[in-house]
Each structure stands twice: as structure tokens, then as C-alpha cells.
Amino acid sequence: MIANRQTAALAVSLSEVLGIDVQATEWMRDALCAQTDPEAFYPDEYGSVEPAKAVCAECPVLAECRAYALETGQRFGVWGGLSARERQQIRTAATTVDRLVA
Numbered sequence: 001m002i003a004n005r006q007t008a009a010l011a012v013s014l015s016e017v018l019g020i021d022v023q024a025t026e027w028m029r030d031a032l033c034a035q036t037d038p039e040a041f042y043p044d045e046y047g048s049v050e051p052a053k054a055v056c057a058e059c060p061v062l063a064e065c066r067a068y069a070l071e072t073g074q075r076f077g078v079w080g081g082l083s084a085r086e087r088q089q090i091r092t093a094a095t096t097v098d099r100l101v102a
């Protein structure tokens, strides 16, 4: 029973945990990437995501951006300091947890 409660707690969405309204997009005004090279956030298959992640690490709206990207299913580019592959791994893990508690 306790294990189920702990697992269910993991299934709570990131936006709920952080108290973020993903429908509100005012945070985008403070996006640090808007002041940098946008192509760094969408590298080709041989490009590195590290330059974009370095920008994200300094961004004042990283949490809002990450929650937005995860909950709106952004499939491409670096968002909230996470690559597309990392976001997919998180979504897959969250889906697995949801199935376990259903």
C-alpha cells in the first residue's frame, strides 16, 4: 500500500509539483534562448546539444520551460535543459509509472 502511494506520487505531473500553469506562456518573455543563436537549440544529428544546455543552465525560466515541453509533448530541440531524447525517456518512464498505478 505504501509503495503504491509512493508510486502514485511520482505520477503527479511536473507542473503540479512546481505549481506551474503550462497554459500560461508569459515565462517565454524571459527565455534566455531568445537572446542567443536559435540553431544551437536544434542541432542536426551530428551536432551537440551541450551549447544549448549551457544556455538553459543559466536561464531564469528553466523549470517553466521544462514543464511546458514535457506536458505539451515538444518532440524536437532542446527545451528546459533537456534534449529531445531525454524528454522522451522521461515521458516513457512517466507512462510506465501511470500503467503501474492504474
Ligand code: SF4
Residues within 6 Å of the ligand: 030, 031, 032, 033, 034, 041, 055, 056, 057, 059, 060, 061, 062, 063, 065, 066, 078, 079, 080, 081
Ligand atoms: S530553459 Fe533553455 S530552452 Fe527553455 S527558455 Fe530557457 S534557454 Fe530557452
